[in-house]
Amino acid sequence: MSFPSFNLLAQSILSGIFIGGLYGLIGLGLGLTWGLLRQINLSHFGLVFLSAYMSYHMATVWHMDPWLSLLILPPLFFVFGVGMQWVMARFQISPFNSLLVTFGVAVVIESLIQAIWTADFRRMETHYNDMKFSVGSLYVPIPELLTLLLSVSIALLIWAAMRYTDLGKALRAMAEDGPIAAAFGINQKGLSLVLAGICAALAAVAGICLAMTFTLTPSQIFAWVGVVFAVVMLGGLGSALGPLVGGIIIGVSEAITMAVASPSWAPIVSFSLLIFLLLLRPGKI
Secondary structure (H helix, E strand, C coil): CCCCCHHHHHHHHHHHHHHHHHHHHHHHHHHHHHHHHCCCCCHHHHHHHHHHHHHHHHHHCCCCCHHHHHHCHHHHHHHHHHHHHHHHHHCCCCHHHHHHHHHHHHHHHHHHHHHHHCCCCECCCCHHHHCEEEECCEEEEHHHHHHHHHHHHHHHHHHHHHHHCHHHHHHHHHHHCHHHHHHCCCCHHHHHHHHHHHHHHHHHHHHHHHHHHCCECHHHHHHHHHHHHHHHHHHCCCCCCHHHHHHHHHHHHHHHHHHHCCHHHHHHHHHHHHHHHHHHCCCCC
């Protein structure tokens, strides 16, 4: 093992911050669903990749600017999220069963992606791919930078909404004590539908960013589960800013590990960090 040069280490840290922003964006919707609705929604990963492939299709086949899909896909996914939550509530699916049901939905989405776009690797080729600028000896790719800025903006917006709006306060009250919240006139069913729709829309945004920065293949859907779960648990369930912070911590730790040692060590270091922090604050996720 040899220590890298300062420039390589700095570039690795910057790359870790960028990937951490994407981790946080994916984990945001998952953490809100888990923390506020008490549902472990594995279909969130399927929705992220479905959005990624749809934005890829729009850019390569319809020649649409990929960022314009931000105006199309999130509203569509919001409707899907509302419908899925309505079904979950209609059949009173328990938190454990929600894990099984949403896993099944994720598998269906993976099969649908393979049927439409095949299992081959897909890469969105746009003029954004070559857009970058330098800060000293560091190179900053524009798609990764925009993804980070979008992640930070959305996290701050949701944090402010949860803290200062009546909707956010009602959601927090519902998560804290549903029966008491209902006694004060809070419509739990309606709030659950809105929150599920918002989380699905967040999955759509994350998918668009994923397509802009990564090569796609359907088999990767479940490859992201472990690290994003770690991000959510590290940041805290139901937290708006926590997944972003947790994502950057894990992203940077993985990037430094890959630069100093080997890429195969990255998961070991990131999950060891998670275990250490959870031991320091048991019961706080």
